[in-house]
Amino acid sequence: MQLNSRNRTLDLARPVVMGILNVTPDSFSDGGAYVETARALDHALGMVEQGAAIVDVGGESTRPGADPVDEREEMARVLPLIEALRAHSDVFISIDTIKPRVMREACAAGADMINDVMALRAPGALEAACDTQAAVCLMHMQGQPRTMQKAPVYDDVVADVRSFLGARVAACRDAGIDDSRICLDPGFGFGKTLEHNLALMRNLHAFVGDGYPVLVGVSRKSMFVKLHGHDDMSSRIHASVTSAFWAATQGAGIIRSHDVAHTVEALTLAAALADN
Ligand SMILES: Cn1cnc2c(O)nc(N)nc21
DSSP: OEEEETTEEEEOSSOEEEEEEEOSTTTSTTOOHHHHHHHHHHHHHHHHHTTOSEEEEESSOOSTTOOOOOHHHHHHHHHHHHHHHHHHOOOEEEEEOSOHHHHHHHHHTTOOEEEETTTTOSTTHHHHHHHHTOEEEEEOOSSOTTTTTSSOOOSSHHHHHHHHHHHHHHHHHHTTOOGGGEEEEOOTTSSOOHHHHHHHHHTHHHHHHTTSOBEEOOTTOTHHHHHHTSOOHHHHHHHHHHHHHHHHHTTOSEEEESOHHHHHHHHHHHHHHHOO
16 A cells, blocks of 8 residues: 655555644744744654654644634745755655645645645645645545534444545546545544544444545544543543554554654554564
8 A cells, every 4th residue: 555646655555653743823832933943843853753654734723613724824834844844854744734725835845745634625625636746635524623523413424434535535536636646534533422433443444445545643632531531641642542553453554643652663563463
């Protein structure tokens, strides 16, 4: 299994880690664009050192209740970092954005992949993904970040999410995006209750069976608060790393994580146990 982008290929014969790099004012204290970029670059290179095969750069928070960020501000946050990271590393760089202009500018600055939580539904997004020739992650979300967790409902969450992703793949094909550039993501926590998230985790093999690399992102998410009955960061991290191990055993190709070193260790164990 592999993921193509322009003239590069990401080998997914074994699951890889996508390190999370949120460049939002709250992500690196004391502000100041240069300080933020320098600190963010250090963090990115640290994740590469720990074994991340992809660095996912995001300038607009997608967490539940998050406020939108305008295009200019988002580009001001992410473009300097993408340029700096490209100059210092050949790691696969992903841009976490829903905006076509940000997709285009990020790819021009050196990004290899578009990670779109809206699965290229914004006007112009399919064209941007086609023109940039970047790899693409199509993720399922019910509703919008501001309201998606209010009361999510599905007939059959697994079937509904798979059907949505199938329709987005068809839209990509119609837009001239080659299958080899596409990976799919059930979108844990994006308009899902704990029960919905667990059903999707339980049925990851079905998504893997659809024939595209599967990206799983549960890192530090609030779904674990209800599962554990309490909320502390170490519990969330333990559950995230354990989930990464589970997802790898089910055939997931990319694990999106804040905690790269621990997740790499979990995937190393999963690979060792899979080798027969
Ligand atoms: C940006 N972002 C936050 N959570 C995510 C997830 O689960 N998947 C993807 N592809 N992106 C995410």
